[in-house]
Amino acid sequence: xxxxxxxxxxxxxxxxxxxxxxxxxxxxxxxxxxxxxxxxxxxxxxxxxxxxxxxxxxxxxxxxxxxxxxxxxxxxxxxxxxxxxxxxxxxxxxxxxxxxxxxxxxxxxxxxxxxxxxx
Amino acid sequence: xxxxxxxxxxxxxxxxxxxxxxxxxxxxxxxxxxxxxxxxxxxxxxxxxxxxxxxxxxxxxxxxxxxxxxxxxxxxxxxxxxxxxxxxxxxxxxxxxxxxxxxxxxxxxxxxxx
Numbered sequence: 001x002x003x004x005x006x007x008x009x010x011x012x013x014x015x016x017x018x019x020x021x022x023x024x025x026x027x028x029x030x031x032x033x034x035x036x037x038x039x040x041x042x043x044x045x046x047x048x049x050x051x052x053x054x055x056x057x058x059x060x061x062x063x064x065x066x067x068x069x070x071x072x073x074x075x076x077x078x079x080x081x082x083x084x085x086x087x088x089x090x091x092x093x094x095x096x097x098x099x100x101x102x103x104x105x106x107x108x109x110x111x112x113x114x115x116x117x118x119x
Numbered sequence: 120x121x122x123x124x125x126x127x128x129x130x131x132x133x134x135x136x137x138x139x140x141x142x143x144x145x146x147x148x149x150x151x152x153x154x155x156x157x158x159x160x161x162x163x164x165x166x167x168x169x170x171x172x173x174x175x176x177x178x179x180x181x182x183x184x185x186x187x188x189x190x191x192x193x194x195x196x197x198x199x200x201x202x203x204x205x206x207x208x209x210x211x212x213x214x215x216x217x218x219x220x221x222x223x224x225x226x227x228x229x230x231x232x233x
Contacts, residue, residue, distance in 0.1 A: 042223030110162030
């Protein structure tokens with residue numbers, strides 16, 4: 001089974017420029033997540049999609065960040081304009097939503113991430 | 120407000136010994152806990168999980184213990200192997216319909232010495 005794919009793997013831009021990241025989740029996974037991981041910290045959820053609808057975007061800086069999920073499959077995350085503090089690894093994850101036994105949850109599978117450096 | 124905390128940034132253990140990684144949480148609504156392992160330049164990989172209805176879950180060399188009254192969980196790796204050297208993240212989630220929002224700790228870098 002192919003894993004979560006992300007591109008590009010690395011990106012260097014200057015502040016105030018725009019950048020976009022792409023994610024292709026595991027086939028059949030209805031839920032897609034974007035996380036931001038700043039150096040020395042754990043991943044922080046930015047936005048969560050179920051199919052092509054947004055479930056949670058409470059931690060997305062909407063003045064500069066936007067995300068969409070095309071036809072409920074691939075997703076793009078955009079930053080416009082970028083700031084120095086946006087330097088981080090952007091992780092995409094997906095999970096299969098299904099009925100589970102009490103106390104169980106779906107596992108989130110992560111892609112390799114895109115390392116963004118803003119100069 | 121750090122709801123999930125891993126207070127040890129790093130841990131060094133000799134090969135063959137037990138590795139114990141700790142995690143504390145503050146949100147009493149968390150009812151599902153996970154450990155992820157991360158190698159450099161890779162995404163986190165799911166390792167083991169535990170529901171709040173249990174106090175222990177075991178999978179091979181990995182065991183997770185949950186102490187709800189103390190809001191504390193730990194991951195035990197026995198015996199530790201060189202390939203276990205990685206960053207380990209503790210994560211927690213609240214009850215949700217199907218999908219879940221994970222809150223991660225800062226991570227602990229585990230180094231297994233030969």
